Amino acid sequence: MCVLTTGGGHEGDGDQHIVATISQDQGKTWSEPIDIEPSGPPEASWVTPMIVPSGRVYAFYTYNSENLREIIADTEYARRRVDTLGDFAFKYSDDHGRTWSKERYIIPVRAFDIDNANPYQGRVRFFWSVSKPMVHKDSVYIGLSKVGGFGGGFMKTSEGAFVRSDNMLYETNASAIRWETLPEGTVGLRSPAGPIADEHNLVSLRDGSLYCTYRTVEGHNCHAYSRDDGRTWTPPEYAVYSPGGRRIKHPRAANFVRKFSNEKYLLWFHNHGRNLADNPSAAYEGRNPVWLAGGVEKDGYIHWSQPEILLYGDEPSERMSYPDFIETEGRYFVTETQKTIARVHEIDPTLLQGLWSQAELNTTSRAGLVLELGEEQCQAGEVRAALPAWPELKQNGGFSLEFWLRFDKLVIGQSLFDTRNEAGVGVFVHTTDRETVKISLCDGRTESSWESDKGRLAPNQLHHLVITVDEGAKIITFLIDGVLCDGGTERDYGFGRFSRDLRSVNGAPVAAIGSSLAGKLYSFRVYNRYLRTSESVGNYQAGYSGADTV
Numbered sequence: 001m002c003v004l005t006t007g008g009g010h011e012g013d014g015d016q017h018i019v020a021t022i023s024q025d026q027g028k029t030w031s032e033p034i035d036i037e038p039s040g041p042p043e044a045s046w047v048t049p050m051i052v053p054s055g056r057v058y059a060f061y062t063y064n065s066e067n068l069r070e071i072i073a074d075t076e077y078a079r080r081r082v083d084t085l086g087d088f089a090f091k092y093s094d095d096h097g098r099t100w101s102k103e104r105y106i107i108p109v110r111a112f113d114i115d116n117a118n119p120y121q122g123r124v125r126f127f128w129s130v131s132k133p134m135v136h137k138d139s140v141y142i143g144l145s146k147v148g149g150f151g152g153g154f155m156k157t158s159e160g161a162f163v164r165s166d167n168m169l170y171e172t173n174a175s176a177i178r179w180e181t182l183p184e185g186t187v188g189l190r191s192p193a194g195p196i197a198d199e200h201n202l203v204s205l206r207d208g209s210l211y212c213t214y215r216t217v218e219g220h221n222c223h224a225y226s227r228d229d230g231r232t233w234t235p236p237e238y239a240v241y242s243p244g245g246r247r248i249k250h251p252r253a254a255n256f257v258r259k260f261s262n263e264k265y266l267l268w269f270h271n272h273g274r275n276l277a278d279n280p281s282a283a284y285e286g287r288n289p290v291w292l293a294g295g296v297e298k299d300g301y302i303h304w305s306q307p308e309i310l311l312y313g314d315e316p317s318e319r320m321s322y323p324d325f326i327e328t329e330g331r332y333f334v335t336e337t338q339k340t341i342a343r344v345h346e347i348d349p350t351l352l353q354g355l356w357s358q359a360e361l362n363t364t365s366r367a368g369l370v371l372e373l374g375e376e377q378c379q380a381g382e383v384r385a386a387l388p389a390w391p392e393l394k395q396n397g398g399f400s401l402e403f404w405l406r407f408d409k410l411v412i413g414q415s416l417f418d419t420r421n422e423a424g425v426g427v428f429v430h431t432t433d434r435e436t437v438k439i440s441l442c443d444g445r446t447e448s449s450w451e452s453d454k455g456r457l458a459p460n461q462l463h464h465l466v467i468t469v470d471e472g473a474k475i476i477t478f479l480i481d482g483v484l485c486d487g488g489t490e491r492d493y494g495f496g497r498f499s500r501d502l503r504s505v506n507g508a509p510v511a512a513i514g515s516s517l518a519g520k521l522y523s524f525r526v527y528n529r530y531l532r533t534s535e536s537v538g539n540y541q542a543g544y545s546g547a548d549t550v
Helices: 076-080 349-356 533-542
Strands: 002-006 017-021 044-051 057-063 087-093 105-107 134-136 139-151 154-165 180-182 198-204 210-215 222-226 257-259 265-269 290-298 301-304 308-311 321-328 331-337 342-347 369-373 383-386 398-407 415-418 426-431 437-442 447-451 462-470 475-480 510-513 519-527
Touching: 002 044, 017 044, 017 057, 044 139, 076 139, 134 198, 139 210, 154 198, 198 257, 290 349, 308 331, 308 349, 331 349, 342 349, 349 533, 369 383, 398 415, 398 426, 398 533, 437 462, 447 475, 462 533, 475 533, 510 519
Parallel strands: none
Antiparallel strands: 002 017, 044 057, 057 087, 087 105, 134 139, 139 154, 139 198, 154 180, 198 210, 210 222, 257 265, 265 290, 290 301, 290 308, 321 331, 331 342, 369 519, 383 510, 398 462, 398 519, 415 426, 415 510, 426 437, 437 447, 462 475
């Protein structure tokens, strides 16, 4: 069963309402929509489901209970949007979503400072929730976003809160369900620096803690931990891959976290970002592709893997977001929507297992390996090696290049890999004047290139470098010493797109490898397919024992 927000026009139009639909074949086909709330006005929006042990299904949503037709706001668009205010409501179904309770139940949500400071001094509440209800210590928790006002970027200010019920799982009288608002006090979970902190969602950790993620407009998502069941939280901070580690990059988009039966986690995010607090509308962009990181709990904290691409669209402006995950009989499914289309995808479980076990991977991938040169073969300086032809990049082509090498100096013009012919067709990997490595792809009429992050390479150090060209997503990635480039502090993106018009990059039949490297090449591999991030990390962690460590 799926619940969704729908309508005959654009998001926020007056007929917006919530429905259920049922699939008997695991998402291939769906029933006609079943109204949970009838077509508006008043608007019913942003529905999320919860199933309890009896089989009863609850649907939680934002309801414009006073049927306001406009509100006090800074822009004409925001004045007319009345779907993100009112009451937090729910209905229920006892027949698996086929019919729904006639009565609508209202959850009392305690006022915070942000409510009392809105244009109505809290009499009208601005909020919404896209948080999947979850269970923690036999209590149900639902995250919601309180809004202080509407204007540019739609929500001008926001922060997170939670409602908790300690008897919902087993109480059959919906009117008798108890609710409290968390955290304690009158301030919710905010951004460390900007005005926006919303779409908070939760998981319960093995050690009894709660973990929350939420979005901002500063180019990073946030996370927080609670050690007392949501009453208090760690101070606002941007999410990191591991305690004290590198920040995760993310725009103003859903960044949901989910826990699975193996007690491991997935984080849905977009792996790029920039500070757009002064232009919050632009921060909604860049929701293609979707990336996943796998989470493992250690000492009360989630440690996230290097990410993998999960989904992509051919058109870069597509906006895939608002996922949910289903795990059943060893199979994994994800749902997503681009606002007008919702889809269900089955996920290859080996992708997830790679993310969850990434820290332990220490073997070299052999599948698709078409050229491998060891230290002895690389000793002579320039190496020339024959390569089989790659499929056209328009025909599910793709490849990965792997180097173990050391630079004596990082100066421009060092050729690491070159298959260009006299017409310039081929692949060229070289150093730049920014102390980075760059790959250029040319088919004779179209050329695309991308480079590694500045500051990730250093002279007189052994480095492992994997460059991956993924034909499906049209994405180029660099992984250096087991860490995927994310743009660092200089770039919004660490991955680059290549042209969809790019076709065959088969150039000269013999490649020149390390022809002008100022340093030493220890090992080189070519794969005739793209390596997953986890495979590249595994290759790095397998090490290269023959290299000196100057």
